[in-house]
Amino acid sequence: MRVVRRRVLAYDHRMTIRPIVRYPDPRLDLAAEPVDVFDDPLRELAQDLLETMHAAPGIGITAPHVGIALRVVVLDLGAGEGPQTYVNPEIIRASPETILHKEGSVSMPGINDEVERHARVRVKYQDLDGVVQFEEADGLRAVCHQHEIDQLDGMFWIKRLSRLKRERLIKRYEKIARNRH
Template sequence: MLSIRRYPDPALKSRCSEVTVFDADLKALADNLHAAMTAAPGVGITAAHCGILQRVVVLDLPELGGRRDYVNPELLAASDDTMEHTEGSVSMPGMTETIARPRLIEIRYRTLDGQKRFETLEDFAAICMQHEIDQLDGLFWIHRLSRLKRERLLKKWEKQAR
């Protein structure tokens, strides 16, 4: 099983590379990511969470009908209408904070076998995907918080780590 990196691991600040090879190794990576995410537990994970700097996301949400794998996801459009939701990360267990994000997004991605797809996501699924795309770009979720909220959360995280 893959191990999940903990904040402030450098992999969590790194931009991930596009996947160019769609093969059995990629499918195995997605399966291993899903297993690590389920064990965490969590509802979304990127390869970067496990120190692998490739643009791979696995979500497992009832809204999506269960597990969905996304390779090289890109945000194409986002609504002006936002919603607030409590976010956290498998790389920072026990830490959560409320973040506002667009309620509806359109994305482009590839499947594990390289098929191009477009998808519209809304509400919780949209929030999860935006969170994971941020991670692929090296933007850890706490950097969406105000400075005050981020500093408070980091103090709590450091205290928990001791």
């Protein structure tokens, strides 16, 4: 795997931006493995994910998005909350109410569509020290948790769409990708 290092003037450290796995790479269909070692390499991975996500740009990313099959998610939804890392996240409760929200992926840039998700979720996860935490989330944060946990389970977001919508998005993405080259 190629690692790109860039110097950013606003920070006094070197950023590591990792290459993003692009759709239809088969690694996006694989379930990620649980993290069982909480150490400096895990913290470095979380920092790299954050920097890669910001460079993409995006508001959520998983380790599988950079080709690492571990259950690690980083979200940064702005609004003064700051970035948050979720290790081994799982949804333990979801509301019966649903919402439609426009979704996309750093692995399929330029493509998005509305996906139906639970309006509220309760997530159990571990922090970077391995301590079990719980989070109640609604709206965008609930959507992001569901989207990224789906990815950890090997469920790329377009699989939540009807076959017709999915095929149209894939054709549009292929056209965008052709035009970039």
